[in-house]
Amino acid sequence: MFVNIRNVSKRYGKKQVLQEVNLEIAEGEMFGVAGHNGAGKSTLLSIVAAVMKPNSGEVLIGGQSVHVLGSQAKQQIGYVPQELALYPSLRGIDNLAFWGRMYGLRGKELAQRMDEVAEIIHLRDRIRERVEAYSGGMKRRLNLGVALLHRPKLLILDEPTAGVDVGSRKHILKALKEISERRCTILYTSHHLEEMKACDRIGVLKSGRLVAVGTPQEVQHELEGEQYGDEEKE
Numbered sequence: 001m002f003v004n005i006r007n008v009s010k011r012y013g014k015k016q017v018l019q020e021v022n023l024e025i026a027e028g029e030m031f032g033v034a035g036h037n038g039a040g041k042s043t044l045l046s047i048v049a050a051v052m053k054p055n056s057g058e059v060l061i062g063g064q065s066v067h068v069l070g071s072q073a074k075q076q077i078g079y080v081p082q083e084l085a086l087y088p089s090l091r092g093i094d095n096l097a098f099w100g101r102m103y104g105l106r107g108k109e110l111a112q113r114m115d116e117v118a119e120i121i122h123l124r125d126r127i128r129e130r131v132e133a134y135s136g137g138m139k140r141r142l143n144l145g146v147a148l149l150h151r152p153k154l155l156i157l158d159e160p161t162a163g164v165d166v167g168s169r170k171h172i173l174k175a176l177k178e179i180s181e182r183r184c185t186i187l188y189t190s191h192h193l194e195e196m197k198a199c200d201r202i203g204v205l206k207s208g209r210l211v212a213v214g215t216p217q218e219v220q221h222e223l224e225g226e227q228y229g230d231e232e233k234e
């Protein structure tokens, strides 16, 4: 398995937020984490992204611990947190260039990759405009693009479609499907049922415990219990 989450537990002070989470994700799999607000989804994703350390347990990527690998692990991971990490007064293309340089890309390689990424996120025609003129959905797409620049093998997205219109949601979902077809492993959370149904498998977190893992059909019952049932109508 490409991602191994082993006995991961996390507390904030006395509050236990994750309890002995065990999960394996195959290379190229699109895996969704579902659960109520506060279930521990963001905490789990940030531990897998090596942004936060668990109190116990470990996360392996390609057989190696992310916390031992440090910056090497980060080269394999693209992490898109809920908050946008963009410079609004700069153009889309300048944001990509800035973050691309942060990942160590330069010159022709950087220019080529920026062009490819603009295509993947369906923003090529607007990439020379300032980010402050973008819609919420375009900003989300650019935020996703930033995480793709260094060709990560594992893409982790925390609510990539939060607060965006239906059109942009479809663009983002389509981009994720295409990225996953290129053997990139995807781990993400969403509050939208249709996006959870697009996953190969889903894990349902309840108060920090993983209570079900399976295909969307297999965990349908748990998803309905997590109030994902009505959102499709939006």
Ligand SMILES: Nc1ncnc2c1ncn2[C@@H]1O[C@H](COP(=O)(O)OP(=O)(O)OP(=O)(O)O)[C@@H](O)[C@H]1O
Binding pocket: 012, 015, 017, 035, 036, 037, 038, 039, 040, 041, 042, 043, 044
């Ligand atoms: N830095 C922190 N310090 C203390 N408590 C925290 C911290 N971050 C999160 N929590 C708490 O931990 C619990 C899990 O939070 P987390 O953000 O992982 O859940 P979530 O499932 O992603 O929720 P949401 O869907 O609202 O984003 C919540 O009760 C939250 O209030």
